[in-house]
Amino acid sequence: MKLTAIAIDDEPVALAVIKNHAAMVPFLDIKGYFTNAFEAIDFLSREKIDLLFLDIKMPDISGLDFLSSLPQPPMTIFTTAYSEHAVKSFELDAVDYLLKPFSLIRFMKACNKAHNLWQLKQQSVLVKEAPDYIFLKSGYEQFKIVLDDILYLESAGNYVNFILKDRRLISRLSMQEATDLLPVENFTRVHRSYIVANNKIERADRTSLYIKNIPIPIGAAYASLVDKLLG
Structure with a gap:
């Protein structure tokens, strides 16, 4: 089973980088790429995903505020050119914080962290569902x-x-x-x-x-x- 994800960034070039990197990660299935955060919110209201790639500096809403607004946020990897938001991102339980421009190796490392966490969650669900x-x-x-x-x-x-x-x-x-x-x-x-x-x-x-x-x-x-x- 693949890890489902979406990516949100107001810069199409940044989304293209994520798309190219994601194609090299066999367990990752990107369901959508969004330059408009509010279109992404609408998508998330209809679809359940496991992982979110999220830019921080966006014109209408910051990535930090976007994540805080979600009632049940997915695992999140922040993608940004600004290092000063790292502490706040981890307060929001971010899986990782990728500083642009990031390499394929660094991207894969972040994805592996998310995948390992996802597998632990799946195991926990199976244990909880086991009959008593x-x-x-x-x-x-x-x-x-x-x-x-x-x-x-x-x-x-x-x-x-x-x-x-x-x-x-x-x-x-x-x-x-x-x-x-x-x-x-x-x-x-x-x-x-x-x-x-x-x-x-x-x-x-x-x-x-x-x-x-x-x-x-x-x-x-x-x-x-x-x-x-x-x-």
Whole structure:
């Protein structure tokens, strides 16, 4: 998926430079070039973009005021011949500040910063959208289990016991299958036979973790994971 963008500058020559540079950036898709800031505002009211290339010194409205007027501004890279506005631009959370005339290499560096930030935002959205529950088969029934209700899991032969806040459920699973059911950022396998909910650990010593005063053994093969988990 490409990073969508528009460019705003009252000088057509400056827009031509951005257009030429942008053609060399494979992940960038420029949807429009505007010499009139108010036409750009109209475009932004209809279209959602990820990135804005924005001049600061424009006749009708400054780039700084333009950005401040947007209720949900996209990521912004300022393009200007004036260095004195740099501090103010970063107060507005600008991704970068390009001083004219800027090279292709400098332009690509700014685009890479924006792309990396965009990818982090996409990952954050995916995490937020991940469900906070799983469905677990126990016997002939399927049970909806809220992840925050899970204290730990314990292997029992060909089954796994899910120890919850108010009950326990047993399911015919291997420990690997149980591990694959759970988000890795919230649960850690600490022993061949145990998986714990990270935020339910109350204390630890050299051999065990404790959840509700129940000792969970730390397996030698998992000690480094536990050390990383406990910081």
